[in-house]
Structure formats: structure tokens, C-alpha cells
Amino acid sequence: MSSPAVSSRDLPHPACDEIRLEGVLHALSDPMRLRIVRELAGVTGELSCSDFDLPVTKSTTTHHFRVLRESGVIRQVYRGTAKMNGLRRDELDELFPGLMAALLDAAARQEASPGD
Amino acid sequence: MSSPAVSSRDLPHPACDEIRLEGVLHALSDPMRLRIVRELAGVTGELSCSDFDLPVTKSTTTHHFRVLRESGVIRQVYRGTAKMNGLRRDELDELFPGLMAALLDAAARQEASPGD
DNA sequence: GTCAAACTACGATGGTTCTCGTACTATGGA
């Protein structure tokens, strides 16, 4: 099969009412994590951890994905040996309307500015 | 006089092109600093450091204001013995359109939610 | 000149974070 079933081992995610703005901002204040989120926002489906080519080791990558999940920014699920990641965009949009859009736009603008 | 002149001692502020999104997000990811920014956003003029009634010592307050200034979120100027603080709203709006509005709205929503 | 108010500088402390390496587990395929 091309898409293995979701594994039984599942991961703890904060409920919507447990997501704190401060936690989200802290999660996104790290360049590596902001990069991950921007990449996730740019695709329609999910991406596995190994789809990202980050300049850090695998351990560190695991750490960053966990911070993003525990702050409520992404949702993670095991599928076969892979761990798939998706933005919790709908939930975040309901919780903090316009925030993700403004953040992603800000990140894009910063990247496009001559200061980089 | 009711409003002393601006003192000669002035403080270093980042130029607009030196303001980093990650730095702004980090600055706002602290509850004390988010509170300061919300309060500043709620008034028209400036507020002195001692206008805030924060549950930390004066040293710590100084620290938080410095983080906000160095990240580019606020502008500080001495006026007499007081240090006046103002949001760099116009500059931030030009740099990251809609971001401050979304952040302030998000903070307000979070405060209003039953989870608090 | 003296004094109080507002804020700073400095050092310390305890906690958190980013990073790594090594050893380990879970899954699916040969």
C-alpha cells in the first residue's frame, strides 16, 4: 500500500482550550521552528519529519517538532515508520483569527527584504 | 512645567531593518511583556515604567522593558526622572502589516476565554 | 545643597533551552 495505516502509538496534543498564545509565540520565535511551520503552511497535505532538510541533527529535529506539537501549532501522527506533521491551521484560526496569516506573511516579508 | 523636556541621555533602538520577527515573537512570548504591550496599545500617549503595576521587582521590570526595546517593539525616551514608553506601532505595521493587530486581538480573546 | 523619586548596573541563582552523540524502539519489506 502506498499509505500505511495510522499506527496505534499516538502522541499527546493540547486541546484547543489548552493552547496558550505565549506558547505559540515562543514556539515560533525559534528560526528552525518558524522555518518548519512555513514549510508546512506551503503544502496541502502532511509532511514527514524527514521531508525537511534542516541544518541540525535528527535528535534536534525531533526536539523542535515536539515543541511545536506541545504548543499546539502542529499535529503529529505516526504512519508506518514515518511521523506525519500538519499545521493545526483550522483550530488556530478559530482560536486566534488572522494570527497565522499575519505571522506567515510577516515571515515571508522578512525573507524578501534586503536585510537578509 | 508639567512635561519635562527629553533628557540628553538616549537609548539604543534597532532600526526598522534590524527588527527581526523572531525577536519580536520572543519578546511577546513572555506573559509580563505581553501584558506591558497590551497596556501600551490601550492608551494614546506614552506611559512611564512606574505607571505599570507588575508583580515583579523594579529590576525585573527594567529588564523586560529593555527586552522590548531591543527587539524593536517599544520606543523609550527619558523625560525628567521618568522613562516614557510607547509602542512602535507605525513602524511595526509597515514592517509586518496586520501582525500587531492580530496579536493584540489574540491576547484579548485568550483573556476573555473561559480557560482563564 | 539636599533630598526623594525613578530607574540602572551588577552579580547571583535557579530554571529553561538548543544542541549534540549514542543507544534504543517500532515498522515494513525482503
Add this chain to the structure above:
DNA sequence: TCCATAGTACGAGAACCATCGTAGTTTGAC
């Protein structure tokens, strides 16, 4: 069953951060 792949757990190190207390500076008022 054996192996390769994907990711984790754990411990460690270095850096950073929030907080405090004490001592100091700058300013304006008396």
C-alpha cells in the same frame, strides 16, 4: 527472520533567561 528506515530517549554541555537584592546614577523640587 533479518535488515534498513524513521524516529525516540537519555544524558550532557553550553548558552540563555527571569528573577531578585543591593548599590549606584540621574533628575527635578525644595
